[in-house]
Amino acid sequence: MNASDTSLLEAVAGLATAPLATIAQRLREATLPYLGSSALVIFTEDCTGRPQKKAGDESIISRVSIAELDLIRASLSAASEGLPGGRWQGNTVLGGKEHPVLALSSPSNALLVLADPQPLPDPIRHEAADRMLRYLWTLAAERIREKVADAPPSYLIESRAASAERVRVTAELVDHHSTTLETLLAALRSPALSDDAARKSATDVAARALVGLRTLSDRTTDLVEEPVATAFQRLREDLKPLMNFSGIDVQFIEPPVNGRALPGEVAHAARAIVRGLVLAMVDQAGVRRIRTQWDCDGENLLVNVRDDGPGERSAAAPAMARLAQRVEALDGSMSVEVMPGWGADVAISLPLDPPARPLADVADWKLGDRELEVLQLLAAGQRNRAIAAKLHISENTVKFHLRNIYRKVGATSRTEAIAMAHSNGVR
Incomplete structure (x- = not known):
């Protein structure tokens, strides 16, 4: 095995295990031997809190907007006639300035944008590098989908x-x-x-x-958020290959069209859970029919999946236990009723509102007077420059206080610190 093979395997292993926070940087490092670029941007609606994941030139990634990415996606969709796995290359605005870009889609509808692409000059090597770029991007997109589905x-x-x-x-x-x-x-x-x-x-x-x-x-x-009917239609699209090639009749009971919209992470997790249930049920002899139904009672997404198989998939089965863990991650409940010779009936309830975070006493955070002032301004929606101006300190001092605040309150980001402050009455 030569050095390039070893580097490729290390890159693949890095992508396969990368946390969401580093996935863009890992993908950029993996793709640079095959296609140079000044910046890499991933746009995925599976991550409702952070739909953009970026690495590279700070002047681009700090300014790129959803509107710019939507325009690129529209160009890609037009060029590939809306089919997954499309490709588009051209000049467009990214980060407020025009750049040549290469855009790729994925089966999960995620978008990859590479700014200032620099392909290899050798046409033969360029074709092989293009295939490798596509492989690495597909792996990264599936990693994102998997991480969100299993989110704690x-x-x-x-x-x-x-x-x-x-x-x-x-x-x-x-x-x-x-x-x-x-x-x-x-x-x-x-x-x-x-x-x-x-x-x-x-x-x-x-x-x-x-x-x-x-x-x-x-x-x-x-x-x-996503309308419940739209989320259910995306589930049908996900299961189309199974319906087409397995010979199993997958039936869909449509949800009410006027049901409450689903939070993005609930819609995504629900689709992943149903896909897992259907695949677990198909992996039994004698299954001819599977029925899937969604409903919404205004507070919960109610999911029911039933098969007509031998009834071998109990709640203790490894595949079912993994799915139960996904349900628990959303503070939901899952029950499995097994009827030997008649099949299994799985009922799932996923709350649409977030689980309550246990309140902490602000005094327990042991913030200094200045740190508390910074947190109050942060919770009020002030940016670093405005906080510095109000407190007559430098922006670097604000950043210093913020690092200490994150450590003391147990937050990993600005957004989480704001959420924790709000949940504990800090305004």
Whole structure:
């Protein structure tokens, strides 16, 4: 085995075991021998709290927006006619500036964007490198999907907190700019203004800005939650290959179309759990029919999966036990009723609201007076520069205090610290 083979195996092993926080950096390191790039961005709606995972040039990854990634995804979808595994290459805005980019999709609908791609000059090696890039990206996308499906309660709490914070910030921006633009429209439409041409031009510009803001707000909401009917349709798409090639009749009982929207991580985990149940049931002799049903009672997603097999899959079976752990990660419940000779009936309830975090006494955090002031401003939504200005200290000092705060409260990120502060009455 030569050095390049060893490096490839190490890269594959690194991707296969990478935590979500480092997946983008691991993927970039793995792909650089096959395709150089200045920055790598992963956009996945499976992670509602952190849909972007980035590595590379800080001037790009710190400024890239969901709107830019949506435009790239639209170009990719058009080029590949919406089929999974598509590819698109061209010039587009990324991080506020135009760059040549290469975009790849995945079967899980995740998006990979490479800025300033630099392919190998040898056409033969370039073709092999392109296949390797596709393989590494597929592996990373599946790793993300797997990690989110098996997420522990702490990740789910943080994910929901991040989602809620993003909705709050976006809503504030929409309200602020909508008021400004609506005032501008009212003034420009006033009959007291005589320059019709200027008024029409300004009205058109303002109207487009309003549409853009509303679209951004809707897009953010789409990332945070998913209509129950849409989530169920995605499950049907996931199970299509099984329906087409196994000869088993997989029946779907549609949920009410007006049911409460599902938090993104609940929708994703529910699909993963049902896929696992169906595969466990198929792995029995004599199964001819599986019925899947979703419902929503306003507080819980109710899932029922039933087969007509020999009834061999009890709750103690390894495959079923793993699925039960996924359910418990969402603070849900799962019951398995086995009827020998008649099949198994699995009922799952997943709460739509996050599990409550046990309250801590703020005094137990042992924060200093200045640290508590910084935490209060952080919880109020202030950025580092604003905190520094209010407290008459430098931004580096703010960062120093934040590191100490994270350590003392047991937070791993800014968002989690804000969520913990809010849950303990710090405003």
